[in-house]
Amino acid sequence: xxxxxxxxxxxxxxxxxxxxxxxxxxxxxxxxxxxxxxxxxxxxxxxxxxxxxxxxxxxxxxxxxxxxxxxxxxxxxxxxxxxxxxxxxxxxxxxxxxxxxxxxxxxxxxxxxxxxxxxxxxxxxxxxxxxxxxxxxxxxxxxxxxxxxxxxxxxxxxxxxxxxxxxxxxxxxxxxxxxxxxxxxxxxxxxxxxxxxxxxxxxxxxxxxxxxxxxxxxxxxxxxxxxxxxxxxxxxxxx
Amino acid sequence: xxxxxxxxxxxxxxxxxxxxxxxxxxxxxxxxxxxxxxxxxxxxxxxxxxxxxxxxxxxxxxxxxxxxxxxxxxxxxxxxxxxxxxxxxxxxxxxxxxxxxxxxxxxxxxxxxxxxxxxxxxxxxxxxxxxxxxxxxxxxxxxxxxxxxxxxxxxxxxxxxxxxxxxxxxxxxxxxxxxxxxxxxxxxxxxxxxxxxxxxxxxxxxxxxxxxxxxxxxxxxxxxxxxxxxxxxxxxxxx
Numbered sequence: 001x002x003x004x005x006x007x008x009x010x011x012x013x014x015x016x017x018x019x020x021x022x023x024x025x026x027x028x029x030x031x032x033x034x035x036x037x038x039x040x041x042x043x044x045x046x047x048x049x050x051x052x053x054x055x056x057x058x059x060x061x062x063x064x065x066x067x068x069x070x071x072x073x074x075x076x077x078x079x080x081x082x083x084x085x086x087x088x089x090x091x092x093x094x095x096x097x098x099x100x101x102x103x104x105x106x107x108x109x110x111x112x113x114x115x116x117x118x119x120x121x122x123x124x125x126x127x128x129x130x131x132x133x134x135x136x137x138x139x140x141x142x143x144x145x146x147x148x149x150x151x152x153x154x155x156x157x158x159x160x161x162x163x164x165x166x167x168x169x170x171x172x173x174x175x176x177x178x179x180x181x182x183x184x185x186x187x188x189x190x191x192x193x194x195x196x197x198x199x200x201x202x203x204x205x206x207x208x209x210x211x212x213x214x215x216x217x218x219x220x221x222x223x224x225x226x227x228x229x230x231x232x233x234x235x236x237x238x239x
Numbered sequence: 240x241x242x243x244x245x246x247x248x249x250x251x252x253x254x255x256x257x258x259x260x261x262x263x264x265x266x267x268x269x270x271x272x273x274x275x276x277x278x279x280x281x282x283x284x285x286x287x288x289x290x291x292x293x294x295x296x297x298x299x300x301x302x303x304x305x306x307x308x309x310x311x312x313x314x315x316x317x318x319x320x321x322x323x324x325x326x327x328x329x330x331x332x333x334x335x336x337x338x339x340x341x342x343x344x345x346x347x348x349x350x351x352x353x354x355x356x357x358x359x360x361x362x363x364x365x366x367x368x369x370x371x372x373x374x375x376x377x378x379x380x381x382x383x384x385x386x387x388x389x390x391x392x393x394x395x396x397x398x399x400x401x402x403x404x405x406x407x408x409x410x411x412x413x414x415x416x417x418x419x420x421x422x423x424x425x426x427x428x429x430x431x432x433x434x435x436x437x438x439x440x441x442x443x444x445x446x447x448x449x450x451x452x453x454x455x456x457x458x459x460x461x462x463x464x465x466x467x468x469x470x471x472x473x474x475x476x477x478x
Binding site: 115116117 | 243244245290292315320321322323325352353354355356358360
């Protein structure tokens with residue numbers, strides 16, 4: 001299934017006891033509609049408050065669905081306004097939403113002016129951020145393999161190696177910017193830590209060469225603070 | 240002053256005893272910053288929940304403002320996230336935000352797919368609305384002078400004559416439509432009643448010729464129900 005969700009109402013993607021998560025809401029809806037206990041596997045996990053413009057998840061059924069469009073409608077009637085199930089389609093039995101994904105793209109939205117309409121969906125950037133310098137620093141990410149400096153401490157990730165193929169701030173309209181980052185995989189909290197450190201560069205508190213040193217140190221404490229999650233979007237998953 | 244606001248948190252534009260309105264919040268902020276009792280006059284009144292992408296208001300001062308940009312910053316620090324004061328500039332003493340406005344444009348946003356991000360800001364249209372037919376009906380508004388059928392009953396408006404110069408549904412992206420309507424003046428509740436009646440046409444419950452008859456009747460009860468205000472935006476005021 002391909003779906004979208006607003007992150008604010010949820011305690012992230014992954015099921016957790018006692019918390020409302022995107023996965024738990026969808027699994028409950030799917031179990032209701034299909035009249036048996038259903039589990040789904042997502043392409044990745046998003047943290048509390050983080051949005052998805054496009055998430056992909058799979059689930060197993062014993063026989064092909066007779067009417068996937070109807071299942072989409074039935075699920076949308078149950079999951080609430082903050083989740084949109086967009087499409088459900090059959091794939092080969094050995095396909096896996098997480099393991100078969102070849103890349104993920106995240107967007108981080110910043111607005112430079114006060115906006116009554118977009119503040120719940122983007123980050124209000126301070127005046128005078130140097131996006132040119134931020135892009136100089138972002139280019140270094142393309143030549144980086146080890147992202148330990150942007151990894152959350154004490155996770156169960158076996159390696160901190162990622163291959164970033166795009167990392168760039170682009171203009172959106174007159175008052176907006178979006179940081180677009182694509183990689184084969186992301187570590188937990190990685191995009192928000194990367195953006196937070198780039199913002200230090202943009203504020204003039206860190207030079208581009210110091211940004212390179214932060215990466216070389218392989219130490220999370222060297223990087224900038226993590227950015228708020230409400231402006232972050234899982235934008236695309238490719239297979 | 241040129242400003243924008245999200246309508247949801249407010250009981251409309253105009254000051255009302257015991258209610259939080261856009262005007263009352265701005266007057267309180269202006270009075271705080273300028274250390275005396277200030278009143279503002281808006282280009283028009285928006286109802287509860289209705290947004291403004293661009294509202295214009297004026298206020299009187301005894302001597303020219305020394306630093307309008309600073310006043311903008313100070314006001315924005317007080318008025319909260321849902322109002323953005325965008326610019327304050329000096330005009331001739333006889334200029335009037337309401338009486339000198341030559342036209343107003345409103346936008347009404349409809350989305351045809353479920354969207355977790357845009358539902359607070361737009362109207363979820365049912366599937367299969369016939370926007371072609373709605374535009375045939377909308378064209379009749381350009382030849383209409385008396386809008387009594389779309390006027391709120393029992394208001395103090397002296398006349399229900401308006402000159403509509405644009406009235407058209409236009410596509411926005413893959414899943415959206417916007418109804419753009421420009422007129423020299425609008426009656427209270429008029430846009431929402433017009434859109435509600437056009438939607439009847441789009442649903443096939445009213446023909447284009449019946450739409451023309453509704454207008455000819457000059458009777459509010461003949462028109463369709465009023466649309467929700469959260470998808471309506473005062474978009475532009477021209478002088």
